[in-house]
Amino acid sequence: MRAALAGTTGNAVLMGVAEVGTPIGWVLLPGLLGVSARPRVAALVSAWAGVLVVASVLVPVIPGHRTDPQALLASAVSLSAVPLLAWARRRTRTASVTRATGPPDVAVFTVPAGPGSAALAVCGSPGEIGAAVPLRGGGLLALVGTVTGAALDTPAGRRAVEQTFRRHARPAASPPHLAGVLDQAVRDLAPAGHLLATIVRVDRSGAVEAVRCGSPDLITVGGDRADLAGVPAGPALGSTTVPAGDAPPSPVTGRRVAVVGATFADAHGERWARVLDQVAADDDPARAARGLTRGPRGGRRIGPALVVDPGPPSRA
CATH class of the missing domain: 1.10.1240 (Methyltransferase, Methionine Synthase (B12-binding Domains); Chain A, domain 1)
Structure with missing residues:
Protein backbone atom coordinates (compact mmCIF):
# COMPACT_ATOMS: atom_id res chain seq x y z
CA MET A 1 0.00 0.00 0.00
CA ALA A 95 -14.10 -17.70 -8.41
CA SER A 96 -12.11 -20.81 -9.36
CA VAL A 97 -11.95 -21.74 -5.66
CA THR A 98 -15.23 -23.32 -4.60
CA ARG A 99 -16.36 -24.89 -1.35
CA ALA A 100 -17.52 -28.49 -1.53
CA THR A 101 -20.45 -29.72 0.52
CA GLY A 102 -19.63 -31.56 3.72
CA PRO A 103 -20.12 -31.76 7.48
CA PRO A 104 -19.89 -28.55 9.54
CA ASP A 105 -16.64 -29.53 11.28
CA VAL A 106 -14.55 -29.54 8.08
CA ALA A 107 -14.31 -27.14 5.13
CA VAL A 108 -13.19 -28.53 1.77
CA PHE A 109 -12.22 -26.19 -1.05
CA THR A 110 -11.72 -27.36 -4.62
CA VAL A 111 -9.48 -25.59 -7.11
CA PRO A 112 -8.13 -26.29 -10.62
CA ALA A 113 -4.69 -27.93 -10.73
CA GLY A 114 -3.31 -28.14 -14.25
CA PRO A 115 -5.65 -30.24 -16.40
CA GLY A 116 -7.06 -31.77 -13.22
CA SER A 117 -8.21 -30.52 -9.84
CA ALA A 118 -7.24 -30.39 -6.18
CA ALA A 119 -9.04 -30.24 -2.85
CA LEU A 120 -7.84 -28.68 0.40
CA ALA A 121 -9.55 -29.70 3.65
CA VAL A 122 -9.21 -27.57 6.79
CA CYS A 123 -10.92 -28.09 10.11
CA GLY A 124 -9.42 -25.71 12.66
CA SER A 125 -7.18 -28.23 14.39
CA PRO A 126 -4.31 -26.91 16.59
CA GLY A 127 -1.51 -25.32 14.59
CA GLU A 128 -3.24 -25.92 11.25
CA ILE A 129 -1.89 -24.06 8.21
CA GLY A 130 -3.48 -24.51 4.79
CA ALA A 131 -3.67 -22.37 1.68
CA ALA A 132 -4.24 -23.00 -2.03
CA VAL A 133 -3.67 -20.28 -4.63
CA PRO A 134 -4.75 -20.80 -8.28
CA LEU A 135 -2.32 -19.39 -10.82
CA ARG A 136 -2.98 -17.78 -14.17
CA GLY A 137 -2.95 -20.40 -16.87
CA GLY A 138 -4.36 -23.15 -14.66
CA GLY A 139 -1.49 -23.84 -12.26
CA LEU A 140 -1.64 -24.14 -8.48
CA LEU A 141 0.51 -23.36 -5.45
CA ALA A 142 -0.49 -24.93 -2.13
CA LEU A 143 0.80 -24.86 1.43
CA VAL A 144 0.07 -27.57 4.00
CA GLY A 145 1.66 -27.34 7.41
CA THR A 146 1.63 -27.06 11.16
CA VAL A 147 3.03 -24.27 13.33
CA THR A 148 4.56 -24.80 16.75
CA GLY A 149 5.36 -22.29 19.45
CA ALA A 150 3.04 -20.25 21.65
CA ALA A 151 3.71 -16.99 19.82
CA LEU A 152 3.07 -18.50 16.38
CA ASP A 153 0.22 -20.90 17.15
CA THR A 154 -2.40 -18.18 17.52
CA PRO A 155 -5.15 -17.13 15.11
CA ALA A 156 -3.15 -14.01 14.23
CA GLY A 157 0.10 -15.93 13.80
CA ARG A 158 -1.42 -18.61 11.59
CA ARG A 159 -3.27 -16.03 9.54
CA ALA A 160 -0.04 -14.05 9.04
CA VAL A 161 1.76 -17.14 7.73
CA GLU A 162 -1.05 -17.98 5.30
CA GLN A 163 -1.31 -14.37 4.10
CA THR A 164 2.44 -14.26 3.50
CA PHE A 165 2.17 -17.37 1.36
CA ARG A 166 -0.78 -16.03 -0.64
CA ARG A 167 0.92 -12.68 -1.18
CA HIS A 168 4.03 -14.30 -2.67
CA ALA A 169 2.31 -17.15 -4.53
CA ARG A 170 2.88 -15.91 -8.07
CA PRO A 171 3.29 -17.82 -11.35
CA ALA A 172 7.07 -17.33 -11.26
CA ALA A 173 7.44 -18.38 -7.61
CA SER A 174 9.04 -21.78 -7.01
CA PRO A 175 8.50 -23.92 -3.89
CA PRO A 176 12.09 -23.26 -2.66
CA HIS A 177 11.58 -19.51 -3.05
CA LEU A 178 8.33 -19.65 -1.09
CA ALA A 179 10.05 -21.77 1.57
CA GLY A 180 12.65 -19.02 1.96
CA VAL A 181 9.98 -16.33 2.21
CA LEU A 182 8.05 -18.29 4.85
CA ASP A 183 11.26 -19.06 6.74
CA GLN A 184 11.97 -15.35 7.08
CA ALA A 185 8.35 -14.63 8.00
CA VAL A 186 8.46 -17.20 10.82
CA ARG A 187 11.69 -15.70 12.15
CA ASP A 188 10.13 -12.23 12.14
CA LEU A 189 6.84 -13.31 13.70
CA ALA A 190 8.12 -15.68 16.38
CA PRO A 191 11.85 -16.46 16.71
CA ALA A 192 11.02 -19.43 18.94
CA GLY A 193 8.34 -20.80 16.61
CA HIS A 194 8.62 -23.32 13.77
CA LEU A 195 6.63 -24.13 10.67
CA LEU A 196 6.56 -27.75 9.50
CA ALA A 197 5.38 -27.37 5.94
CA THR A 198 5.01 -28.89 2.51
CA ILE A 199 4.80 -26.57 -0.49
CA VAL A 200 3.35 -28.02 -3.68
CA ARG A 201 3.34 -26.54 -7.16
CA VAL A 202 1.27 -27.87 -10.07
CA ASP A 203 1.99 -26.31 -13.44
CA ARG A 204 -0.49 -25.91 -16.28
CA SER A 205 0.53 -29.26 -17.81
CA GLY A 206 -0.15 -31.14 -14.56
CA ALA A 207 3.49 -31.66 -13.51
CA VAL A 208 3.82 -31.68 -9.71
CA GLU A 209 6.84 -30.67 -7.67
CA ALA A 210 7.23 -30.13 -3.95
CA VAL A 211 9.54 -29.30 -1.09
CA ARG A 212 8.95 -30.43 2.47
CA CYS A 213 10.34 -28.81 5.55
CA GLY A 214 9.93 -30.98 8.63
CA SER A 215 6.61 -32.39 7.43
CA PRO A 216 5.56 -35.98 6.54
CA ASP A 217 6.40 -37.37 3.12
CA LEU A 218 3.94 -36.91 0.29
CA ILE A 219 1.75 -39.79 -0.83
CA THR A 220 1.39 -40.86 -4.44
CA VAL A 221 -1.26 -43.16 -5.87
CA GLY A 222 -0.53 -45.43 -8.81
CA GLY A 223 -3.25 -47.93 -9.58
CA ASP A 224 -5.18 -48.67 -6.40
CA ARG A 225 -2.44 -48.34 -3.79
CA ALA A 226 -0.77 -45.40 -2.09
CA ASP A 227 2.98 -45.20 -1.50
CA LEU A 228 5.41 -42.69 -0.06
CA ALA A 229 6.74 -40.29 -2.68
CA GLY A 230 10.28 -40.16 -1.33
CA VAL A 231 10.58 -36.37 -1.29
CA PRO A 232 13.73 -35.43 0.68
CA ALA A 233 13.09 -33.91 4.09
CA GLY A 234 14.46 -30.52 5.04
CA PRO A 235 14.41 -28.78 8.44
CA ALA A 236 11.32 -27.02 9.73
CA LEU A 237 11.12 -23.39 8.65
CA GLY A 238 12.54 -21.02 11.23
CA SER A 239 14.30 -23.84 13.09
CA THR A 240 17.90 -23.37 11.90
CA THR A 241 20.37 -20.54 11.53
CA VAL A 242 20.67 -21.29 7.82
CA PRO A 243 17.89 -19.66 5.77
CA ALA A 244 15.66 -22.04 3.83
CA GLY A 245 15.16 -21.99 0.09
CA ASP A 246 18.29 -23.66 -1.35
CA ALA A 247 17.01 -27.22 -1.81
CA PRO A 248 15.70 -27.94 -5.33
CA PRO A 249 12.08 -29.07 -5.60
CA SER A 250 11.39 -32.77 -6.13
CA PRO A 251 9.11 -33.98 -8.93
CA VAL A 252 6.18 -36.08 -7.74
CA THR A 253 4.40 -38.43 -10.13
CA GLY A 254 1.16 -40.37 -9.85
CA ARG A 255 -2.46 -40.12 -10.79
CA ARG A 256 -3.05 -38.66 -7.33
CA VAL A 257 -0.84 -36.86 -4.81
CA ALA A 258 -1.81 -36.34 -1.18
CA VAL A 259 -0.26 -34.17 1.52
CA VAL A 260 -0.96 -34.21 5.26
CA GLY A 261 0.45 -32.24 8.18
CA ALA A 262 2.70 -33.33 11.00
CA THR A 263 -0.25 -33.53 13.38
CA PHE A 264 -1.75 -36.26 11.21
CA ALA A 265 1.37 -38.41 11.51
CA ASP A 266 1.61 -37.73 15.24
CA ALA A 267 -2.01 -38.71 15.84
CA HIS A 268 -1.80 -41.99 13.91
CA GLY A 269 1.64 -42.98 15.18
CA GLU A 270 4.16 -45.12 13.32
CA ARG A 271 1.47 -46.69 11.17
CA TRP A 272 0.25 -43.39 9.75
CA ALA A 273 1.20 -44.27 6.18
CA ARG A 274 -1.14 -47.28 6.18
CA VAL A 275 -4.07 -45.00 6.84
CA LEU A 276 -3.35 -43.26 3.58
CA ASP A 277 -4.48 -46.19 1.46
CA GLN A 278 -7.89 -44.54 1.72
CA VAL A 279 -6.55 -41.83 -0.61
CA ALA A 280 -6.84 -44.28 -3.50
CA ALA A 281 -10.34 -45.44 -2.63
CA ASP A 282 -12.38 -42.44 -3.81
CA ASP A 283 -12.31 -40.90 -7.27
CA ASP A 284 -13.43 -37.53 -5.91
CA PRO A 285 -10.46 -35.55 -4.49
CA ALA A 286 -12.80 -33.54 -2.25
CA ARG A 287 -14.13 -36.66 -0.54
CA ALA A 288 -10.61 -38.09 -0.29
CA ALA A 289 -9.32 -34.91 1.36
CA ARG A 290 -12.26 -34.85 3.75
CA GLY A 291 -11.63 -38.48 4.66
CA LEU A 292 -8.01 -37.73 5.55
CA THR A 293 -9.11 -35.32 8.27
CA ARG A 294 -10.79 -38.07 10.29
CA GLY A 295 -9.00 -38.62 13.57
CA PRO A 296 -7.98 -42.07 14.84
CA ARG A 297 -10.78 -44.09 16.46
CA GLY A 298 -13.36 -41.45 15.62
CA GLY A 299 -11.59 -38.64 17.45
CA ARG A 300 -11.49 -34.98 16.55
CA ARG A 301 -10.68 -34.16 12.96
CA ILE A 302 -7.06 -33.41 12.09
CA GLY A 303 -6.14 -31.03 9.29
CA PRO A 304 -5.10 -29.85 6.89
CA ALA A 305 -5.12 -32.34 4.02
CA LEU A 306 -4.47 -31.71 0.34
CA VAL A 307 -5.37 -34.12 -2.47
CA VAL A 308 -4.26 -33.34 -6.03
CA ASP A 309 -5.43 -35.14 -9.17
CA PRO A 310 -3.08 -33.49 -11.68
CA GLY A 311 -4.56 -35.21 -14.75
CA PRO A 312 -8.02 -34.82 -16.24
CA PRO A 313 -10.85 -36.84 -14.63
CA SER A 314 -10.76 -39.44 -17.42
CA ARG A 315 -7.31 -40.51 -16.27
CA ALA A 316 -8.31 -41.03 -12.63
Missing part, protein backbone atom coordinates in the same frame (compact mmCIF):
# COMPACT_ATOMS: atom_id res chain seq x y z
CA ARG A 2 2.77 2.43 0.91
CA ALA A 3 4.59 1.74 -2.34
CA ALA A 4 1.41 2.32 -4.37
CA LEU A 5 0.68 5.61 -2.61
CA ALA A 6 4.29 6.74 -2.97
CA GLY A 7 4.27 5.88 -6.66
CA THR A 8 1.03 7.80 -7.17
CA THR A 9 2.45 10.84 -5.38
CA GLY A 10 5.71 10.72 -7.30
CA ASN A 11 3.83 10.45 -10.58
CA ALA A 12 1.71 13.52 -9.72
CA VAL A 13 4.78 15.56 -8.78
CA LEU A 14 6.55 14.55 -12.00
CA MET A 15 3.51 15.36 -14.15
CA GLY A 16 3.09 18.72 -12.42
CA VAL A 17 6.74 19.73 -12.81
CA ALA A 18 6.67 18.67 -16.46
CA GLU A 19 3.40 20.61 -16.93
CA VAL A 20 1.69 17.57 -18.42
CA GLY A 21 -1.94 18.45 -18.98
CA THR A 22 -3.35 15.31 -20.57
CA PRO A 23 -5.43 13.10 -18.26
CA ILE A 24 -3.61 9.91 -19.23
CA GLY A 25 -0.36 11.21 -17.78
CA TRP A 26 -2.01 11.63 -14.38
CA VAL A 27 -4.16 8.50 -14.41
CA LEU A 28 -2.14 5.77 -16.16
CA LEU A 29 0.33 4.94 -13.39
CA PRO A 30 -2.24 5.15 -10.53
CA GLY A 31 -4.52 2.95 -12.62
CA LEU A 32 -1.84 0.31 -13.17
CA LEU A 33 -0.89 0.36 -9.49
CA GLY A 34 -4.52 0.13 -8.42
CA VAL A 35 -5.58 -2.67 -10.75
CA SER A 36 -2.62 -4.80 -9.66
CA ALA A 37 -3.49 -4.35 -5.98
CA ARG A 38 -6.31 -5.55 -3.75
CA PRO A 39 -9.65 -3.76 -4.21
CA ARG A 40 -9.34 -1.88 -0.92
CA VAL A 41 -5.85 -0.64 -1.83
CA ALA A 42 -7.06 0.22 -5.33
CA ALA A 43 -9.84 2.38 -3.87
CA LEU A 44 -7.36 4.23 -1.65
CA VAL A 45 -4.93 4.77 -4.55
CA SER A 46 -7.73 6.11 -6.74
CA ALA A 47 -8.95 8.46 -4.02
CA TRP A 48 -5.45 9.78 -3.38
CA ALA A 49 -4.83 10.24 -7.12
CA GLY A 50 -8.09 12.20 -7.29
CA VAL A 51 -6.93 14.46 -4.46
CA LEU A 52 -3.66 15.12 -6.30
CA VAL A 53 -5.52 15.91 -9.54
CA VAL A 54 -7.71 18.44 -7.70
CA ALA A 55 -4.63 19.94 -6.04
CA SER A 56 -2.97 20.37 -9.43
CA VAL A 57 -5.98 22.44 -10.53
CA LEU A 58 -6.53 24.50 -7.36
CA VAL A 59 -2.95 25.25 -6.36
CA PRO A 60 -1.42 27.75 -8.79
CA VAL A 61 2.17 26.66 -8.15
CA ILE A 62 1.43 23.21 -9.56
CA PRO A 63 0.84 23.67 -13.31
CA GLY A 64 -0.13 20.07 -14.07
CA HIS A 65 -3.64 18.89 -14.87
CA ARG A 66 -5.60 21.27 -17.09
CA THR A 67 -8.95 22.65 -15.98
CA ASP A 68 -10.82 21.52 -19.08
CA PRO A 69 -14.10 19.96 -17.76
CA GLN A 70 -13.85 17.09 -20.25
CA ALA A 71 -10.31 16.31 -19.08
CA LEU A 72 -11.39 16.33 -15.44
CA LEU A 73 -14.37 14.12 -16.26
CA ALA A 74 -12.12 11.65 -18.08
CA SER A 75 -9.81 11.50 -15.05
CA ALA A 76 -12.72 11.02 -12.64
CA VAL A 77 -14.24 8.22 -14.71
CA SER A 78 -10.88 6.48 -15.10
CA LEU A 79 -10.05 6.67 -11.41
CA SER A 80 -13.54 5.46 -10.46
CA ALA A 81 -13.12 2.43 -12.70
CA VAL A 82 -9.84 1.32 -11.09
CA PRO A 83 -11.35 -0.22 -7.90
CA LEU A 84 -14.01 -1.94 -9.99
CA LEU A 85 -11.36 -3.47 -12.27
CA ALA A 86 -9.32 -4.57 -9.25
CA TRP A 87 -12.41 -6.18 -7.71
CA ALA A 88 -13.27 -7.93 -10.99
CA ARG A 89 -9.68 -9.22 -11.28
CA ARG A 90 -9.73 -10.56 -7.74
CA ARG A 91 -13.18 -12.09 -8.18
CA THR A 92 -12.07 -13.87 -11.36
CA ARG A 93 -9.11 -15.33 -9.50
CA THR A 94 -11.08 -16.47 -6.46
Whole structure:
Protein backbone atom coordinates (compact mmCIF):
# COMPACT_ATOMS: atom_id res chain seq x y z
CA MET A 1 0.00 0.00 0.00
CA ARG A 2 2.77 2.43 0.91
CA ALA A 3 4.59 1.74 -2.34
CA ALA A 4 1.41 2.32 -4.37
CA LEU A 5 0.68 5.61 -2.61
CA ALA A 6 4.29 6.74 -2.97
CA GLY A 7 4.27 5.88 -6.66
CA THR A 8 1.03 7.80 -7.17
CA THR A 9 2.45 10.84 -5.38
CA GLY A 10 5.71 10.72 -7.30
CA ASN A 11 3.83 10.45 -10.58
CA ALA A 12 1.71 13.52 -9.72
CA VAL A 13 4.78 15.56 -8.78
CA LEU A 14 6.55 14.55 -12.00
CA MET A 15 3.51 15.36 -14.15
CA GLY A 16 3.09 18.72 -12.42
CA VAL A 17 6.74 19.73 -12.81
CA ALA A 18 6.67 18.67 -16.46
CA GLU A 19 3.40 20.61 -16.93
CA VAL A 20 1.69 17.57 -18.42
CA GLY A 21 -1.94 18.45 -18.98
CA THR A 22 -3.35 15.31 -20.57
CA PRO A 23 -5.43 13.10 -18.26
CA ILE A 24 -3.61 9.91 -19.23
CA GLY A 25 -0.36 11.21 -17.78
CA TRP A 26 -2.01 11.63 -14.38
CA VAL A 27 -4.16 8.50 -14.41
CA LEU A 28 -2.14 5.77 -16.16
CA LEU A 29 0.33 4.94 -13.39
CA PRO A 30 -2.24 5.15 -10.53
CA GLY A 31 -4.52 2.95 -12.62
CA LEU A 32 -1.84 0.31 -13.17
CA LEU A 33 -0.89 0.36 -9.49
CA GLY A 34 -4.52 0.13 -8.42
CA VAL A 35 -5.58 -2.67 -10.75
CA SER A 36 -2.62 -4.80 -9.66
CA ALA A 37 -3.49 -4.35 -5.98
CA ARG A 38 -6.31 -5.55 -3.75
CA PRO A 39 -9.65 -3.76 -4.21
CA ARG A 40 -9.34 -1.88 -0.92
CA VAL A 41 -5.85 -0.64 -1.83
CA ALA A 42 -7.06 0.22 -5.33
CA ALA A 43 -9.84 2.38 -3.87
CA LEU A 44 -7.36 4.23 -1.65
CA VAL A 45 -4.93 4.77 -4.55
CA SER A 46 -7.73 6.11 -6.74
CA ALA A 47 -8.95 8.46 -4.02
CA TRP A 48 -5.45 9.78 -3.38
CA ALA A 49 -4.83 10.24 -7.12
CA GLY A 50 -8.09 12.20 -7.29
CA VAL A 51 -6.93 14.46 -4.46
CA LEU A 52 -3.66 15.12 -6.30
CA VAL A 53 -5.52 15.91 -9.54
CA VAL A 54 -7.71 18.44 -7.70
CA ALA A 55 -4.63 19.94 -6.04
CA SER A 56 -2.97 20.37 -9.43
CA VAL A 57 -5.98 22.44 -10.53
CA LEU A 58 -6.53 24.50 -7.36
CA VAL A 59 -2.95 25.25 -6.36
CA PRO A 60 -1.42 27.75 -8.79
CA VAL A 61 2.17 26.66 -8.15
CA ILE A 62 1.43 23.21 -9.56
CA PRO A 63 0.84 23.67 -13.31
CA GLY A 64 -0.13 20.07 -14.07
CA HIS A 65 -3.64 18.89 -14.87
CA ARG A 66 -5.60 21.27 -17.09
CA THR A 67 -8.95 22.65 -15.98
CA ASP A 68 -10.82 21.52 -19.08
CA PRO A 69 -14.10 19.96 -17.76
CA GLN A 70 -13.85 17.09 -20.25
CA ALA A 71 -10.31 16.31 -19.08
CA LEU A 72 -11.39 16.33 -15.44
CA LEU A 73 -14.37 14.12 -16.26
CA ALA A 74 -12.12 11.65 -18.08
CA SER A 75 -9.81 11.50 -15.05
CA ALA A 76 -12.72 11.02 -12.64
CA VAL A 77 -14.24 8.22 -14.71
CA SER A 78 -10.88 6.48 -15.10
CA LEU A 79 -10.05 6.67 -11.41
CA SER A 80 -13.54 5.46 -10.46
CA ALA A 81 -13.12 2.43 -12.70
CA VAL A 82 -9.84 1.32 -11.09
CA PRO A 83 -11.35 -0.22 -7.90
CA LEU A 84 -14.01 -1.94 -9.99
CA LEU A 85 -11.36 -3.47 -12.27
CA ALA A 86 -9.32 -4.57 -9.25
CA TRP A 87 -12.41 -6.18 -7.71
CA ALA A 88 -13.27 -7.93 -10.99
CA ARG A 89 -9.68 -9.22 -11.28
CA ARG A 90 -9.73 -10.56 -7.74
CA ARG A 91 -13.18 -12.09 -8.18
CA THR A 92 -12.07 -13.87 -11.36
CA ARG A 93 -9.11 -15.33 -9.50
CA THR A 94 -11.08 -16.47 -6.46
CA ALA A 95 -14.10 -17.70 -8.41
CA SER A 96 -12.11 -20.81 -9.36
CA VAL A 97 -11.95 -21.74 -5.66
CA THR A 98 -15.23 -23.32 -4.60
CA ARG A 99 -16.36 -24.89 -1.35
CA ALA A 100 -17.52 -28.49 -1.53
CA THR A 101 -20.45 -29.72 0.52
CA GLY A 102 -19.63 -31.56 3.72
CA PRO A 103 -20.12 -31.76 7.48
CA PRO A 104 -19.89 -28.55 9.54
CA ASP A 105 -16.64 -29.53 11.28
CA VAL A 106 -14.55 -29.54 8.08
CA ALA A 107 -14.31 -27.14 5.13
CA VAL A 108 -13.19 -28.53 1.77
CA PHE A 109 -12.22 -26.19 -1.05
CA THR A 110 -11.72 -27.36 -4.62
CA VAL A 111 -9.48 -25.59 -7.11
CA PRO A 112 -8.13 -26.29 -10.62
CA ALA A 113 -4.69 -27.93 -10.73
CA GLY A 114 -3.31 -28.14 -14.25
CA PRO A 115 -5.65 -30.24 -16.40
CA GLY A 116 -7.06 -31.77 -13.22
CA SER A 117 -8.21 -30.52 -9.84
CA ALA A 118 -7.24 -30.39 -6.18
CA ALA A 119 -9.04 -30.24 -2.85
CA LEU A 120 -7.84 -28.68 0.40
CA ALA A 121 -9.55 -29.70 3.65
CA VAL A 122 -9.21 -27.57 6.79
CA CYS A 123 -10.92 -28.09 10.11
CA GLY A 124 -9.42 -25.71 12.66
CA SER A 125 -7.18 -28.23 14.39
CA PRO A 126 -4.31 -26.91 16.59
CA GLY A 127 -1.51 -25.32 14.59
CA GLU A 128 -3.24 -25.92 11.25
CA ILE A 129 -1.89 -24.06 8.21
CA GLY A 130 -3.48 -24.51 4.79
CA ALA A 131 -3.67 -22.37 1.68
CA ALA A 132 -4.24 -23.00 -2.03
CA VAL A 133 -3.67 -20.28 -4.63
CA PRO A 134 -4.75 -20.80 -8.28
CA LEU A 135 -2.32 -19.39 -10.82
CA ARG A 136 -2.98 -17.78 -14.17
CA GLY A 137 -2.95 -20.40 -16.87
CA GLY A 138 -4.36 -23.15 -14.66
CA GLY A 139 -1.49 -23.84 -12.26
CA LEU A 140 -1.64 -24.14 -8.48
CA LEU A 141 0.51 -23.36 -5.45
CA ALA A 142 -0.49 -24.93 -2.13
CA LEU A 143 0.80 -24.86 1.43
CA VAL A 144 0.07 -27.57 4.00
CA GLY A 145 1.66 -27.34 7.41
CA THR A 146 1.63 -27.06 11.16
CA VAL A 147 3.03 -24.27 13.33
CA THR A 148 4.56 -24.80 16.75
CA GLY A 149 5.36 -22.29 19.45
CA ALA A 150 3.04 -20.25 21.65
CA ALA A 151 3.71 -16.99 19.82
CA LEU A 152 3.07 -18.50 16.38
CA ASP A 153 0.22 -20.90 17.15
CA THR A 154 -2.40 -18.18 17.52
CA PRO A 155 -5.15 -17.13 15.11
CA ALA A 156 -3.15 -14.01 14.23
CA GLY A 157 0.10 -15.93 13.80
CA ARG A 158 -1.42 -18.61 11.59
CA ARG A 159 -3.27 -16.03 9.54
CA ALA A 160 -0.04 -14.05 9.04
CA VAL A 161 1.76 -17.14 7.73
CA GLU A 162 -1.05 -17.98 5.30
CA GLN A 163 -1.31 -14.37 4.10
CA THR A 164 2.44 -14.26 3.50
CA PHE A 165 2.17 -17.37 1.36
CA ARG A 166 -0.78 -16.03 -0.64
CA ARG A 167 0.92 -12.68 -1.18
CA HIS A 168 4.03 -14.30 -2.67
CA ALA A 169 2.31 -17.15 -4.53
CA ARG A 170 2.88 -15.91 -8.07
CA PRO A 171 3.29 -17.82 -11.35
CA ALA A 172 7.07 -17.33 -11.26
CA ALA A 173 7.44 -18.38 -7.61
CA SER A 174 9.04 -21.78 -7.01
CA PRO A 175 8.50 -23.92 -3.89
CA PRO A 176 12.09 -23.26 -2.66
CA HIS A 177 11.58 -19.51 -3.05
CA LEU A 178 8.33 -19.65 -1.09
CA ALA A 179 10.05 -21.77 1.57
CA GLY A 180 12.65 -19.02 1.96
CA VAL A 181 9.98 -16.33 2.21
CA LEU A 182 8.05 -18.29 4.85
CA ASP A 183 11.26 -19.06 6.74
CA GLN A 184 11.97 -15.35 7.08
CA ALA A 185 8.35 -14.63 8.00
CA VAL A 186 8.46 -17.20 10.82
CA ARG A 187 11.69 -15.70 12.15
CA ASP A 188 10.13 -12.23 12.14
CA LEU A 189 6.84 -13.31 13.70
CA ALA A 190 8.12 -15.68 16.38
CA PRO A 191 11.85 -16.46 16.71
CA ALA A 192 11.02 -19.43 18.94
CA GLY A 193 8.34 -20.80 16.61
CA HIS A 194 8.62 -23.32 13.77
CA LEU A 195 6.63 -24.13 10.67
CA LEU A 196 6.56 -27.75 9.50
CA ALA A 197 5.38 -27.37 5.94
CA THR A 198 5.01 -28.89 2.51
CA ILE A 199 4.80 -26.57 -0.49
CA VAL A 200 3.35 -28.02 -3.68
CA ARG A 201 3.34 -26.54 -7.16
CA VAL A 202 1.27 -27.87 -10.07
CA ASP A 203 1.99 -26.31 -13.44
CA ARG A 204 -0.49 -25.91 -16.28
CA SER A 205 0.53 -29.26 -17.81
CA GLY A 206 -0.15 -31.14 -14.56
CA ALA A 207 3.49 -31.66 -13.51
CA VAL A 208 3.82 -31.68 -9.71
CA GLU A 209 6.84 -30.67 -7.67
CA ALA A 210 7.23 -30.13 -3.95
CA VAL A 211 9.54 -29.30 -1.09
CA ARG A 212 8.95 -30.43 2.47
CA CYS A 213 10.34 -28.81 5.55
CA GLY A 214 9.93 -30.98 8.63
CA SER A 215 6.61 -32.39 7.43
CA PRO A 216 5.56 -35.98 6.54
CA ASP A 217 6.40 -37.37 3.12
CA LEU A 218 3.94 -36.91 0.29
CA ILE A 219 1.75 -39.79 -0.83
CA THR A 220 1.39 -40.86 -4.44
CA VAL A 221 -1.26 -43.16 -5.87
CA GLY A 222 -0.53 -45.43 -8.81
CA GLY A 223 -3.25 -47.93 -9.58
CA ASP A 224 -5.18 -48.67 -6.40
CA ARG A 225 -2.44 -48.34 -3.79
CA ALA A 226 -0.77 -45.40 -2.09
CA ASP A 227 2.98 -45.20 -1.50
CA LEU A 228 5.41 -42.69 -0.06
CA ALA A 229 6.74 -40.29 -2.68
CA GLY A 230 10.28 -40.16 -1.33
CA VAL A 231 10.58 -36.37 -1.29
CA PRO A 232 13.73 -35.43 0.68
CA ALA A 233 13.09 -33.91 4.09
CA GLY A 234 14.46 -30.52 5.04
CA PRO A 235 14.41 -28.78 8.44
CA ALA A 236 11.32 -27.02 9.73
CA LEU A 237 11.12 -23.39 8.65
CA GLY A 238 12.54 -21.02 11.23
CA SER A 239 14.30 -23.84 13.09
CA THR A 240 17.90 -23.37 11.90
CA THR A 241 20.37 -20.54 11.53
CA VAL A 242 20.67 -21.29 7.82
CA PRO A 243 17.89 -19.66 5.77
CA ALA A 244 15.66 -22.04 3.83
CA GLY A 245 15.16 -21.99 0.09
CA ASP A 246 18.29 -23.66 -1.35
CA ALA A 247 17.01 -27.22 -1.81
CA PRO A 248 15.70 -27.94 -5.33
CA PRO A 249 12.08 -29.07 -5.60
CA SER A 250 11.39 -32.77 -6.13
CA PRO A 251 9.11 -33.98 -8.93
CA VAL A 252 6.18 -36.08 -7.74
CA THR A 253 4.40 -38.43 -10.13
CA GLY A 254 1.16 -40.37 -9.85
CA ARG A 255 -2.46 -40.12 -10.79
CA ARG A 256 -3.05 -38.66 -7.33
CA VAL A 257 -0.84 -36.86 -4.81
CA ALA A 258 -1.81 -36.34 -1.18
CA VAL A 259 -0.26 -34.17 1.52
CA VAL A 260 -0.96 -34.21 5.26
CA GLY A 261 0.45 -32.24 8.18
CA ALA A 262 2.70 -33.33 11.00
CA THR A 263 -0.25 -33.53 13.38
CA PHE A 264 -1.75 -36.26 11.21
CA ALA A 265 1.37 -38.41 11.51
CA ASP A 266 1.61 -37.73 15.24
CA ALA A 267 -2.01 -38.71 15.84
CA HIS A 268 -1.80 -41.99 13.91
CA GLY A 269 1.64 -42.98 15.18
CA GLU A 270 4.16 -45.12 13.32
CA ARG A 271 1.47 -46.69 11.17
CA TRP A 272 0.25 -43.39 9.75
CA ALA A 273 1.20 -44.27 6.18
CA ARG A 274 -1.14 -47.28 6.18
CA VAL A 275 -4.07 -45.00 6.84
CA LEU A 276 -3.35 -43.26 3.58
CA ASP A 277 -4.48 -46.19 1.46
CA GLN A 278 -7.89 -44.54 1.72
CA VAL A 279 -6.55 -41.83 -0.61
CA ALA A 280 -6.84 -44.28 -3.50
CA ALA A 281 -10.34 -45.44 -2.63
CA ASP A 282 -12.38 -42.44 -3.81
CA ASP A 283 -12.31 -40.90 -7.27
CA ASP A 284 -13.43 -37.53 -5.91
CA PRO A 285 -10.46 -35.55 -4.49
CA ALA A 286 -12.80 -33.54 -2.25
CA ARG A 287 -14.13 -36.66 -0.54
CA ALA A 288 -10.61 -38.09 -0.29
CA ALA A 289 -9.32 -34.91 1.36
CA ARG A 290 -12.26 -34.85 3.75
CA GLY A 291 -11.63 -38.48 4.66
CA LEU A 292 -8.01 -37.73 5.55
CA THR A 293 -9.11 -35.32 8.27
CA ARG A 294 -10.79 -38.07 10.29
CA GLY A 295 -9.00 -38.62 13.57
CA PRO A 296 -7.98 -42.07 14.84
CA ARG A 297 -10.78 -44.09 16.46
CA GLY A 298 -13.36 -41.45 15.62
CA GLY A 299 -11.59 -38.64 17.45
CA ARG A 300 -11.49 -34.98 16.55
CA ARG A 301 -10.68 -34.16 12.96
CA ILE A 302 -7.06 -33.41 12.09
CA GLY A 303 -6.14 -31.03 9.29
CA PRO A 304 -5.10 -29.85 6.89
CA ALA A 305 -5.12 -32.34 4.02
CA LEU A 306 -4.47 -31.71 0.34
CA VAL A 307 -5.37 -34.12 -2.47
CA VAL A 308 -4.26 -33.34 -6.03
CA ASP A 309 -5.43 -35.14 -9.17
CA PRO A 310 -3.08 -33.49 -11.68
CA GLY A 311 -4.56 -35.21 -14.75
CA PRO A 312 -8.02 -34.82 -16.24
CA PRO A 313 -10.85 -36.84 -14.63
CA SER A 314 -10.76 -39.44 -17.42
CA ARG A 315 -7.31 -40.51 -16.27
CA ALA A 316 -8.31 -41.03 -12.63
